[in-house]
Amino acid sequence: MSVASKAKRVISDQRVILLALTVVLFLFFGFKNSAFFNTDFVLYPLLRDGAVLTVIGLAQLCALSIGHLNLAVGRMAAVAALAAGSAYQYLHFSLIPGVIVGLLAGSILGAVTGLIIVKSQVNAFIVTLAMDFALLGFVTFIYVSFTGATAAFITKPKGMDYWRNTSLHQYCIAKLCGPSVFPMMLIPSIIALALVGFLFARTKLGRELLATGSNLRAAKLSGIPVDRRVIIAHTFSGLLAALAGVMLAFTNGSFTAAIGSQFMLPSFLGPVLGGTLLVGGSVAVLGTFIGTMLTLVIRQGLSVQGIGLETLNIALGLVLLTALSLGQIQKMLVSLRMRGRG
Numbered sequence: 419m420s421v422a423s424k425a426k427r428v429i430s431d432q433r434v435i436l437l438a439l440t441v442v443l444f445l446f447f448g449f450k451n452s453a454f455f456n457t458d459f460v461l462y463p464l465l466r467d468g469a470v471l472t473v474i475g476l477a478q479l480c481a482l483s484i485g486h487l488n489l490a491v492g493r494m495a496a497v498a499a500l501a502a503g504s505a506y507q508y509l510h511f512s513l514i515p516g517v518i519v520g521l522l523a524g525s526i527l528g529a530v531t532g533l534i535i536v537k538s539q540v541n542a543f544i545v546t547l548a549m550d551f552a553l554l555g556f557v558t559f560i561y562v563s564f565t566g567a568t569a570a571f572i573t574k575p576k577g578m579d580y581w582r583n584t585s586l587h588q589y590c591i592a593k594l595c596g597p598s599v600f601p602m603m604l605i606p607s608i609i610a611l612a613l614v615g616f617l618f619a620r621t622k623l624g625r626e627l628l629a630t631g632s633n634l635r636a637a638k639l640s641g642i643p644v645d646r647r648v649i650i651a652h653t654f655s656g657l658l659a660a661l662a663g664v665m666l667a668f669t670n671g672s673f674t675a676a677i678g679s680q681f682m683l684p685s686f687l688g689p690v691l692g693g694t695l696l697v698g699g700s701v702a703v704l705g706t707f708i709g710t711m712l713t714l715v716i717r718q719g720l721s722v723q724g725i726g727l728e729t730l731n732i733a734l735g736l737v738l739l740t741a742l743s744l745g746q747i748q749k750m751l752v753s754l755r756m757r758g759r760g
Contacts, residue, residue, distance in 0.1 A: 484651045495666065574671070580602070607665075683731075692708055
């Protein structure tokens with residue numbers, strides 16, 4: 419392949435385009451208002467939120483890999499945070515065991531969801547929507563019953579504030595990494611990105627998940643146990659949603675019933691902008707991170723400019739709509755080119 423061909427391929431890569439757009443918008447908002455470059459109040463929170471939302475994007479990506487939607491990712495995150503918070507509050511667990519309890523809760527919920535889809539043969543959209551409503555009622559009931567008006571678990575395990583407030587800058591040799599802009603929360607996010615990327619790029623299981631999403635009937639005929647793969651995909655989705663829920667609880671500094679309530683739109687924005695197909699069969703793991711950061715740069719940039727919440731939501735909705743339309747636009751352009759050549 420020639421250098422020109424390689425350069426053309428790189429330029430046409432959606433991830434490169436998204437990354438360039440993110441950098442351009444970042445610089446635009448910064449030069450328009452220098453407050454956007456503030457480390458403590460803008461950049462550090464932006465990366466910390468990006469770490470959490472990247473993980474919830476990966477949770478949705480696992481379901482999208484088989485052509486399913488998981489509308490319950492937010493409530494699964496809430497149940498995981500509830501389980502971890504309960505372990506800290508009533509069982510006096512230390513930091514890591516409590517996190518494991520939360521991850522197990524999310525994994526079990528994901529597996530049960532996948533099992534219901536397989537056994538009932540009901541569309542994943544309907545099953546996860548029903549699960550979302552059921553878990554909403556469950557989470558609300560538990561918090562109201564056990565915490566009363568506070569609707570939060572007040573016990574914090576040792577080390578929780580450390581993960582919330584500490585930056586990686588403290589561990590750089592001679593502090594050569596610049597200002598303290600990189601939060602510790604990036605560590606679990608990077609690990610999740612690496613593991614999910616390895617799963618889909620290097621393992622037989624990942625290839626079978628994508629084959630299931632690409633063509634269910636062909637996957638069955640080729641001997642892939644598609645029912646098991648559906649359950650596994652939703653188990654992974656629940657596990658990652660749980661991780662995002664616990665990370666958000668650490669970020670907020672408390673375990674509350676509101677955790678995960680804002681996860682729905684971001685869970686789709688990251689992977690869809692990054693190049694993951696809604697119909698299944700193709701995922702973009704690194705693209706999920708870039709897409710997530712693009713939406714956060716837009717959100718933070720508009721927020722620094724004094725734009726209201728309603729306008730922010732409209733802007734992000736338009737971004738998602740544009741992302742969903744890109745595939746159709748590309749097909750139309752290819753069709754027009756083919757007709758022109760004909």
